[in-house]
Amino acid sequence: MMVRLLNSGLIVAAVMVLCAISVLIAAYSYQGISGTFPQLVGWIFLGLALLELTVQVVAVMRPPKERQAAVEDEMAGVSVVKELKAVGWLGGLLLALYLVGFLISTPLYVFAFLRFSGRLSLPMCAAVAAGATAFVFVVFVQLLEYKLFPGVLLMG
Amino acid sequence: MFDSVFTAASYLADGMNLLFLLLGVVVGVVFGIIPGLGGATAIALLLPLTFGMQAEQAITLMGGVMGAVTIGGSITAILLNTPGTAPNAATCFDGYPLTRKGKAGVAIGAAVTASSVGGVIGALILIMLLPVAKSIILFFGPPAYFMLALLGLTALTAASSNLLRGLIGACLGLFIGFVGYDDLGGVTRYTGGIDYLWDGLSIVPVLIGLFAIAEMLKLYVDGGTIAKSGDMDSVGVSGTLEGIKSAFRHFKVILSGSAIGSVIGTVPGVGGTVASFLSYSFTLQTSKNKEEFGKGDVRGVIAPEASNNAKDGGALIPTLAFGIPGSAEMALFLGVLVLHGMDPGPMLLLEREFTIFVLILALLAATVASGIIVLLTARYLIKVTYIDTSILIPSVIVISLVGAYALHNSIGDVFAAAFFGVLGYLMHRFDYPRITLVIALVLGGLMERNYFQTSLMYRGDWSKAFGDTPFVILLGLVVVALLMPMISKALKRKTGQKA
Numbered sequence: 283m284m285v286r287l288l289n290s291g292l293i294v295a296a297v298m299v300l301c302a303i304s305v306l307i308a309a310y311s312y313q314g315i316s317g318t319f320p321q322l323v324g325w326i327f328l329g330l331a332l333l334e335l336t337v338q339v340v341a342v343m344r345p346p347k348e349r350q351a352a353v354e355d356e357m358a359g360v361s362v363v364k365e366l367k368a369v370g371w372l373g374g375l376l377l378a379l380y381l382v383g384f385l386i387s388t389p390l391y392v393f394a395f396l397r398f399s400g401r402l403s404l405p406m407c408a409a410v411a412a413g414a415t416a417f418v419f420v421v422f423v424q425l426l427e428y429k430l431f432p433g434v435l436l437m438g
Numbered sequence: 439m440f441d442s443v444f445t446a447a448s449y450l451a452d453g454m455n456l457l458f459l460l461l462g463v464v465v466g467v468v469f470g471i472i473p474g475l476g477g478a479t480a481i482a483l484l485l486p487l488t489f490g491m492q493a494e495q496a497i498t499l500m501g502g503v504m505g506a507v508t509i510g511g512s513i514t515a516i517l518l519n520t521p522g523t524a525p526n527a528a529t530c531f532d533g534y535p536l537t538r539k540g541k542a543g544v545a546i547g548a549a550v551t552a553s554s555v556g557g558v559i560g561a562l563i564l565i566m567l568l569p570v571a572k573s574i575i576l577f578f579g580p581p582a583y584f585m586l587a588l589l590g591l592t593a594l595t596a597a598s599s600n601l602l603r604g605l606i607g608a609c610l611g612l613f614i615g616f617v618g619y620d621d622l623g624g625v626t627r628y629t630g631g632i633d634y635l636w637d638g639l640s641i642v643p644v645l646i647g648l649f650a651i652a653e654m655l656k657l658y659v660d661g662g663t664i665a666k667s668g669d670m671d672s673v674g675v676s677g678t679l680e681g682i683k684s685a686f687r688h689f690k691v692i693l694s695g696s697a698i699g700s701v702i703g704t705v706p707g708v709g710g711t712v713a714s715f716l717s718y719s720f721t722l723q724t725s726k727n728k729e730e731f732g733k734g735d736v737r738g739v740i741a742p743e744a745s746n747n748a749k750d751g752g753a754l755i756p757t758l759a760f761g762i763p764g765s766a767e768m769a770l771f772l773g774v775l776v777l778h779g780m781d782p783g784p785m786l787l788l789e790r791e792f793t794i795f796v797l798i799l800a801l802l803a804a805t806v807a808s809g810i811i812v813l814l815t816a817r818y819l820i821k822v823t824y825i826d827t828s829i830l831i832p833s834v835i836v837i838s839l840v841g842a843y844a845l846h847n848s849i850g851d852v853f854a855a856a857f858f859g860v861l862g863y864l865m866h867r868f869d870y871p872r873i874t875l876v877i878a879l880v881l882g883g884l885m886e887r888n889y890f891q892t893s894l895m896y897r898g899d900w901s902k903a904f905g906d907t908p909f910v911i912l913l914g915l916v917v918v919a920l921l922m923p924m925i926s927k928a929l930k931r932k933t934g935q936k937a
Contacts, residue, residue: 316624368863400829
């Protein structure tokens with residue numbers, strides 16, 4: 283029963299319906315020609331999202347044996363914890379970039395990722411981190427002459 | 439026209455430009471070899487590096503990538519039974535059996551030769567068809583353009599794994615395209631009060647997120663090395679010269695494969711995978727002795743490889759002439775053109791002949807250069823697929839985010855790239871095709887502008903558009919594209935019942 287309720291397709295379809303309703307409501311707040319095309323697309327979006335939701339509801343209400351097995355396989359095959367970790371690492375990098383900028387967060391992030399997620403040896407982590415930072419510095423700062431974001435803590 | 443060809447050739451022969459071409463070729467080969475990455479990721483990652491370049495230099499770099507990526511992909515298909523890119527899947531049928539027979543070198547020699555010759559034929563066909571495309575586009579008014587954009591969108595959606603979800607993805611893409619200041623109506627739309635969104639979402643961070651970052655998130659979740667099968671130590675590459683000779687012995691197969699690839703390439707959404715399978719099955723059907731196919735027949739390697747590189751020439755016709763990209767790779771390439779101040783469509787073809795020929799010649803040179811590089815280094819290149827993904831992931835993510843920042847020196851673009859990276863991963867996870875979102879995002883502006891102009895032309899009465907012949911023809915094609923998945927499903931069911 284839990285597997286049925288947690289059918290990811292159903293949840294995503296419901297999110298799409300909500301999304302379509304929100305953008306459609308917003309489309310009607312735009313006056314004149316700015317709203318015409320978004321309204322047209324919005325109605326099509328809502329229709330399609332409702333159709334997908336119906337397909338998913340029908341599938342959940344009457345799951346054939348093979349579908350049930352497929353859903354269970356899907357749940358077993360993908361580690362939600364690993365997915366959250368992946369997003370967590372990305373979020374951590376964004377925070378570091380925002381605070382201390384590219385040139386400090388690049389070696390820190392690459393080193394930490396390789397050490398704690400990849401479980402590589404210290405010299406290997408240091409070498410790859412140094413290589414990645416050198417690449418960013420040489421290509422973007424030296425060759426292309428970009429001023430990389432210094433981070434809010436080091437600005438000014 | 440010949441003046442432009444010669445000027446473009448001398449431009450490419452310049453030392454710096456040649457260097458960009460070779461850089462593109464090397465990156466293309468490496469990204470082609472690594473299964474799951476492919477040309478779209480390579481272009482997304484290289485895109486920010488082109489900001490400071492001249493438009494032609496950027497095009498040379500990308501031409502190098504596009505010309506090389508499928509040749510790289512054939513190596514893993516032959517040696518590891520894992521296609522580097524989707525169009526190389528058909529190469530596995532006979533490429534891997536040849537490897538198991540100890541004839542990997544023969545297969546690689548044949549694949550590289552077929553791919554290079556196919557690429558050259560595709561580029562030549564593009565040169566021949568461009569003047570025809572030029573004269574056709576002059577007949578197109580706003581109603582036909584609107585319908586053409588819709589055709590590009592629906593054809594790609596119909597070719598995606600799930601029609602309904604593909605269409606939903608397209609709607610999402612259109613709405614993402616609506617974000618920002620609307621030039622037509624003079625108001626801001628879907629900004630949610632966020633100042634950063636006033637100028638709309640820049641295509642570069644969106645593409646970097648959807649392709650480069652999403653792929654890295656996928657690799658993180660999958661874990662381990664990229665190549666899951668095969669044994670690197672057992673790979674032996676010898677007999678490549680015999681492979682090259684055998685490709686020329688079966689030149690008819692190269693010609694038919696290239697013709698199929700070029701024609702299929704012009705149809706948006708159908709792409710290299712269909713072209714290579716079609717070419718394989720055509721060769722199988724028309725061959726006298728079919729027994730060896732699937733067991734290691736070199737013709738089974740030549741046919742798909744000739745077509746999947748020839749398709750690039752065909753795919754560039756709708757991209758350049760109409761601004762309608764036929765694949766993710768072409769959508770990203772369109773992003774490169776826009777970034778460098780070019781407006782893909784009729785005017786590009788009419789006004790920038792030199793730039794177009796730089797691209798065609800870069801593609802042509804890239805197919806030959808990548809062939810030589812692959813022949814010389816195949817046994818070493820294959821080791822790339824055994825690198826632990828944890829080494830690849832942080833470096834690619836950091837470089838992607840630096841690239842996203844570099845366009846406008848905006849930290850907002852970095853957050854946008856990360857957001858679209860997560861969105862891209864979720865779309866992959868829940869089987870919503872990303873490509874339809876990207877194409878809709880690229881075509882959204884064109885569609886809305888032509889929708890508005892058509893409405894003005896006919897004073898809101900769209901029934902008058904039925905008097906416009908190109909509009910009616912394109913509308914018919916849209917209907918066919920939408921019905922195609924249902925028709926093919928019904929046909930499959932019927933064939934299944936008969937069997």
